[in-house]
Amino acid sequence: MPLLLGIDTGGTYTDAVLFHEEDGVVASAKSLTTRHDFAVGIGQSIEKVIATAKINPAEIALVSLSTTLATNALVEGQGGRVGLIMIGFDENSLDRNGLQDAVKDDPVIFLSGGHDGQGEPVADLDEKMLIKRLDQIGSEVTAFAVAGLFATRNPEHEMRVRNIILERTRTSVTCSHELSSKLDGPRRALTSVLNARLISMIHHLIEATEGLFGGLNITAPLMVVQGDGALISAEIAKIKPIETILSGPAASLVGAAYLSGLQNAVVSDIGGTTTDIAVLQDGNPRLDENGATVGGWRTMVEAVAMYTIGLGGDSEISVRQTGLELQLELGPRRLIPISLLAESYPALVHDTLDLQLNRSRYNELYGRFAVSVGREVAFKGALNILEQEMLVDLADGPRPLEKWLAKRKHHAALEKLVSTGLVMICGLTPSDAAHVLNLHTDWDRSAAEKTARLFAGNKNSKGYSIASSSQAMSEMVIDALVKKSDETLLAAALEGDPYLSPKLSETLLAGSTRADPNPFVDVKVNFKLPIIGLGASAHVYYPDIAAQLNTTALIPANAGVANAIGAVVGQVRVSVDATISKTENDYFRLYHSGEPKDFSTLEGAVADAEHILRVEAHGHAQQAGAGDVRVKFHREDNTAVIEGKEFFIESILKATAFGRPRIAR
Known part of the structure; x- marks a missing residue:
């Protein structure tokens, strides 16, 4: 039987697995994901797994890739600049299904045309207006999305617009009728916009992966995991990247079924950026008939019924005032853990943290750095002069935010650079808290301890610090992650129940875990299904998570690479x-x-x-x-x-x- 290579490019790690259809997992390996050039992290993982298995790369007969890239991009609001063309719709259509929020400040062109419910044209397509507007905005966008009124009844006008765009701009085009056959034009338009926004990112990932194969003597075809767990060729994934939202989570679900052997369970996969929760029923993933929801947007992409939130090991930690006290909040943005940055820039990180620790007054920018991702992308041209100057400045290395953000305008520019995926923030994360508590030992514990001590300097309205030490601060972070995970698991389980609201999850959990039980009512939460915990940090959190829900946690062997396994066992x-x-x-x-x-x-x-x-x-x-x-x-x-x-x-x-x-x- 041939060897199959599964790869998963997550927000933090890139995993690789060599799999034999009779013998199962032959070897596995992990490397840090390298966002500036995905090929680096992918290549490192492939080389490690080949060296571990001691095989000839030419023996690999298939490569299959799952990725959280599209999911994370939508959750974090990243992606290219899109031109949306609406045929036969008025401007009020932007107010439906969150379309305006998805479009942001990207250009929108409204054209006369479209069809009625029986596929008959209601007006001629205004090609002259299209050409005029294309000449104005053609160079400002990385891709176009086209949505026509009742295009699923007759796609003629969408196809004509696509041909004109390709003739005049040679920019990639997404037509809504090719993504879904369902009605609801604004939601098809939303799905098309998100697809167009992701094209450059996914194209870069696939090109980087394929570019490795020649040097490694791998001649196998490349497949990509869709959001429903099925596989598609890399060429299709390049033009329909929206199909890969929830790709990593779907692969993890397929991998969980294979690894655990369970037919019915709740699968919870904690990554660097997101936690993804889904249900196994009779050995198969439960699909979402209404379309996948990611980053708050309900798309028309058929995918695993996945409950995804911006909560992971690398989630941003912030505080908000609740009454007189401070409350921790996690996510949805992903940061680079300070303990990880210190591995590459020890002098910069420790010198900065030491100076900040010697100051008596806390600053919210303490312990935070800006880091250039280093990616070459087409939408750099859309940056203003200040944004370009700041990006150039970061080329020499990370910058402490305390010194770098001198004026309010710098804050706005940094947010723009982060939203486009060109810059990442580094700061305190749950991964750092786990290092302080010796639950993780991979990176620089000392940097994590110093940053946790700085963060503990946050003061409530009474003037008291949020925590007394780095140890106490880290315990608060882990407790907050466990609590949020429990609430999310409950909300996911209650979703779709006509008699119970998912909003009950926080109340139920509070009543179930309170230190002083109610003297009259006994509130308990008992999960009926076991929880399969996946992800590199699953062993850190899920025993406590399951205990709070009065169920059992199964963390199977190879749980940390379940996504990569799921990538090669699907069809x-x-x-x-x-x-x-x-x-x-x-x-x-x-x-x-x-x-x-x-x-x-x-x-x-x-x-x-x-x-x-x-x-x-x-x-x-x-x-x-x-x-x-x-x-x-x-x-x-x-x-x-x-x-x-x-x-x-x-x-x-x-x-x-x-x-x-x-x-x-």
């Missing part, structure tokens, strides 16, 4: 959809990826649809990298009974093609 799965409804003149109209087609009978429309969908699904699966492809066809007729008579509403048709990925021979 290609592609679905295409169509609908049939009646027209005003009693014909049956088939809506699919092409122009609508009319039939005199329902069965005639269904027969044609089945043929079209089977062919499309089979072809898409092959393009996605599947070998032996099988196709299943599903039909669901919706009818209504009115005054004792049954009336046809619509038929929903789906063809699903699946198979294991092709491997090198």
Whole structure:
């Protein structure tokens, strides 16, 4: 049997696993993720795992990649600058589904055109206005997103706009009808905007990975994990990066099922940036029928029903005033742990921290540094002069924020650099707290201890410090992470229950864990399912998390590389959809990826649809990298009974093609 190589590029670590379909995990390795050039961290992990297994790289028959990059980018609000083109919509459509928040201050072009619910044009496409606006903004954006009114009924105008954009700008274009066949134009537009925003990031990751293979003598094809746990070819992932949101979490769920052997469990994967929670039912991931929600946006991407929050080992720690006391808050932004930065810049970090510790008055910028990621990206051109100057200054190394942020305008410029993914902040994180408490021993404990001591200098309105020592401060951080994890697990479990609100989670947990129980009511929380804890730091947190919820925690062997394992044990799965409804003149109209087609009978429309969908699904699966492809066809007729008579509403048709990925021979 051939060897398969699974890779997971997370926010903090890049994991690699060599896997044999009969023997299981052959070897595994970890390296720090190198955001300035993903190829460095990926290459280090590949080289380590090959050296550990002592194999010839040419023996690798398939490489499969899962990544939290897209998920983290959306959670942290990063990505390229997008031009959104709305065909047939008015400006009020930006107020729906969070579309305006997703667009930010990126340019939006409104064009006349679009179609009605039966796929008929409602107005001519205004090509002259499109060309005029493209000439104005073409160089300002890294990608375009196109959404047309009822484009899922007839994609003609979206396709025409795409062709014009490619002719005049050669910039990548995302059309909404290619991402979803569902109605709700503003949500399709939202999904398209997020896809376009991610293209340059995912393209960079895939190019970096593929660029390694030649030098390492790996000739295997590259696959990427989708958000539903299925695999697609790297070429498709480049143009549909939105399909990779929740890629890492989905891979971890597939890996959890393989590693644990459990059929029913709650899987919680804590990474550097996010905690991802999902449910295994009968050995399969539970999917979200309404589309994946990431970073507060409900997309139209079919994915694992994943509850994702910005909480991880590298989460930013901040304080807020609650009454007279200070309360810790974690995330959603990811920082570079101070203990990790000190490994590369020991003199800078320790000299700065020592000076700050010798001062009597606390400053919120103490213990924090700005670090250039070092990435070369197209949207650097969108930076203003101050932002460009600050980025150049960071090229010589990290800068302490206390000295670097001299004026208010510098704060705003730094936020812009962070939001575009060009700069990261370094400061105190749960990973540092774990080092202070000797729960982690990988990096510089002394730097973590000094920064925790500085952070403990935060004072409440009474003038008292938030903690008495670095030890006490670190214990508070770990307790806060455990508490937040418990609340999130409860909220995820309650989500979708019509009788219980997810907002109950905090109240229930408080009643269950309070030191002085209520004398009249006994409040207990008992999780019915075991928790599978995944991630490199799972062993640190999940025993306590499970204990608070009165359940058991299973942390399987190789839990720290479950994502990489899940990347290679999955299969290609592609679905295409169509609908049939009646027209005003009693014909049956088939809506699919092409122009609508009319039939005199329902069965005639269904027969044609089945043929079209089977062919499309089979072809898409092959393009996605599947070998032996099988196709299943599903039909669901919706009818209504009115005054004792049954009336046809619509038929929903789906063809699903699946198979294991092709491997090198």
